[in-house]
Amino acid sequence: MHKLYATNRQLELQAQNLRRQTLSELLCGADKSVRAERLQFYFDSIHLDASKQRLTEETLELLLEWALQCGVEKQRDDLFGGKALNTSENRAALHFSARWPINASAPQSIFGTVKFCAEQRQKMAHLVQQIHSGKWRGVTGEPITDIVHIGVGGSDLGPKLVSETLGDAGERRITSAHYVSTMDGSQLLPLMQTLNPATTLLVLASKSFSTVDTQFNVRTALAWLSEQLSISTEELRKHQVLGVSARPERMDAFGIPESHQLQFPETIGGRFSVWSAIGVSVALELGMETFETLLSGAHAMDQHFQKAPSAQNLPILLGIIGAWNTQFLKIPTHLVLPYDGRLNKLPPYLQQLEMESNGKTVRAGSSQASQVTCPIIWGDIGPNAQHAFYQLVHQGSHEVSADFIAVAKRTTNASCSVSEHLVAQTKLTLANCIAQSQLFALGDDAITGNLAATTDKGYRGNQPNTVIILETLDAWSLGALLALYEHKVFVQSILWGINPFDQPGVELGKKLSTSLYQVFSGNRTASEVFSGDLVDDSSTRLLVERVLLMARN
Numbered sequence: 001m002h003k004l005y006a007t008n009r010q011l012e013l014q015a016q017n018l019r020r021q022t023l024s025e026l027l028c029g030a031d032k033s034v035r036a037e038r039l040q041f042y043f044d045s046i047h048l049d050a051s052k053q054r055l056t057e058e059t060l061e062l063l064l065e066w067a068l069q070c071g072v073e074k075q076r077d078d079l080f081g082g083k084a085l086n087t088s089e090n091r092a093a094l095h096f097s098a099r100w101p102i103n104a105s106a107p108q109s110i111f112g113t114v115k116f117c118a119e120q121r122q123k124m125a126h127l128v129q130q131i132h133s134g135k136w137r138g139v140t141g142e143p144i145t146d147i148v149h150i151g152v153g154g155s156d157l158g159p160k161l162v163s164e165t166l167g168d169a170g171e172r173r174i175t176s177a178h179y180v181s182t183m184d185g186s187q188l189l190p191l192m193q194t195l196n197p198a199t200t201l202l203v204l205a206s207k208s209f210s211t212v213d214t215q216f217n218v219r220t221a222l223a224w225l226s227e228q229l230s231i232s233t234e235e236l237r238k239h240q241v242l243g244v245s246a247r248p249e250r251m252d253a254f255g256i257p258e259s260h261q262l263q264f265p266e267t268i269g270g271r272f273s274v275w276s277a278i279g280v281s282v283a284l285e286l287g288m289e290t291f292e293t294l295l296s297g298a299h300a301m302d303q304h305f306q307k308a309p310s311a312q313n314l315p316i317l318l319g320i321i322g323a324w325n326t327q328f329l330k331i332p333t334h335l336v337l338p339y340d341g342r343l344n345k346l347p348p349y350l351q352q353l354e355m356e357s358n359g360k361t362v363r364a365g366s367s368q369a370s371q372v373t374c375p376i377i378w379g380d381i382g383p384n385a386q387h388a389f390y391q392l393v394h395q396g397s398h399e400v401s402a403d404f405i406a407v408a409k410r411t412t413n414a415s416c417s418v419s420e421h422l423v424a425q426t427k428l429t430l431a432n433c434i435a436q437s438q439l440f441a442l443g444d445d446a447i448t449g450n451l452a453a454t455t456d457k458g459y460r461g462n463q464p465n466t467v468i469i470l471e472t473l474d475a476w477s478l479g480a481l482l483a484l485y486e487h488k489v490f491v492q493s494i495l496w497g498i499n500p501f502d503q504p505g506v507e508l509g510k511k512l513s514t515s516l517y518q519v520f521s522g523n524r525t526a527s528e529v530f531s532g533d534l535v536d537d538s539s540t541r542l543l544v545e546r547v548l549l550m551a552r553n
């Protein structure tokens with residue numbers, strides 16, 4: 001404990017010194033090439049450049065020592081050993097089991113879960129094959145052409161990101177997948193106007209199988225199928241719904257036959273579940289082989305996280321660098337900037353992964369964290385963000401840190417001449433990515449000579465950033481990238497003493513809205529609810545009354 005305190009103190013002193021130094025001084029100083037070289041890291045075809053971070057090699061060494069003292073290596077081994085690290089729910093966090101290679105041996109402590117996940121994966125492959133081969137058909141006997149994946153949060157963001165990224169990266173789309181998550185039905189409505197009900201399969205994805213957003217969307221979708229096909233919803237549940245959940249008894253009660261159910265264990269959290277049966281829509285859209293390759297990329301990152309020395313371990317490095325920026329340099333927000341349009345859904349995916357995991361101040365064991373924890377994660381496709389919020393980053397008053405994520409080589413199925421143009425676009429994108437990373441770091445100091453004479457000044461610079469470059473964007477590299485971020489989040493949770501595997505902060509809002517829904521649906525009066533479940537604050541009461549009035553007129 002004493003050692004940990006001393007390391008923390010040293011890091012605080014480092015931060016004080018480094019806050020007085022600019023990134024220009026660090027990047028353009030006498031030892032610049034040695035420093036840059038030493039802050040490059042690799043895993044397979046993934047390159048991580050941390051040389052534009054506001055730290056020195058000495059800082060990095062101290063951060064690694066801090067991580068060791070906080071127990072990162074030990075807890076990592078506990079995670080893979082199946083220890084109950086999710087203390088509030090008293091269970092292990094075994095998402096990595098879902099990407100365990102079939103037939104590879106597994107430690108005794110996680111053997112049961114690995115086996116269960118493998119069996120479900122085989123069942124998934126069978127169902128995917130049945131649908132692709134036309135053996136599983138809709139109630140009227142027509143083959144399935146479209147799937148509507150209905151889920152929210154972790155049951156939506158992961159599969160949607162993977163489907164869209166890899167679909168756009170040239171993987172062949174076998175079945176069209178459409179994702180529906182918003183509780184207001186706005187994503188469902190256009191689908192109901194265009195899809196053929198006879199050839200549309202509903203994939204009902206919900207770990208708990210009780211999330212109200214998903215239940216309402218399913219109810220509407222079934223009503224549409226029933227009306228269009230003149231078949232009862234009971235019958236449709238037997239033939240045109242595939243259920244994915246950790247609660248098979250709830251799928252039974254809903255009327256989905258066992259043969260159309262896929263399960264995953266409670267030990268896989270929602271935001272870590274894309275690797276499990278929740279990913280079935282990816283497999284349906286892009287094929288089982290692509291899904292398996294995604295899993296193998298993630299598994300390779302698991303191995304790297306377990307085996308690589310800390311000083312070269314990408315998840316540990318990304319975790320400690322992020323914690324350095326947040327806790328010691330006190331930078332409150334972190335940007336995710338993919339320089340590849342196919343990674344469009346990465347920022348929202350990472351928002352859930354990082355902020356739902358570590359957006360907590362209660363430490364495991366119930367004490368209050370004495371330092372700031374998870375930063376606010378925000379971002380967008382970098383090239384688009386350049387035309388939107390980069391003005392604030394460059395000349396506004398806020399400090400930010402950022403991850404730039406780029407892809408070096410573009411492979412496409414496009415015809416030859418189109419392909420040439422796309423290659424040029426990739427080069428343009430890479431140039432923008434690297435230019436912006438330099439401008440973030442150096443500000444005005446990024447320009448010299450002729451450029452200086454023609455360019456406006458006042459770029460603040462000193463915005464630390466990491467550049468992650470994937471050689472190509474494919475199922476393997478995407479799997480590895482997502483697992484890298486999962487483990488980064490885990491590393492930070494250890495540094496901050498947080499349980500990253502629960503989300504108690506999302507519950508109360510659900511309860512309050514359930515009470516208010518009763519008022520809006522006419523089952524209870526506002527007075528009943530405000531004198532019972534909800535505190536009668538004048539603002540909320542007035543708002544409810546105003547909405548009731550406006551909805552009536």
Ligand SMILES: O=P(O)(O)OC[C@H]1O[C@H](O)[C@H](O)[C@@H](O)[C@@H]1O
Nearest residue numbers: 153154155206207208211270506
């Ligand atoms: O998969 P489900 O049980 O339907 O849950 C869907 C989502 O809703 C919850 O409120 C949580 O905030 C998320 O972590 C979860 O992924």
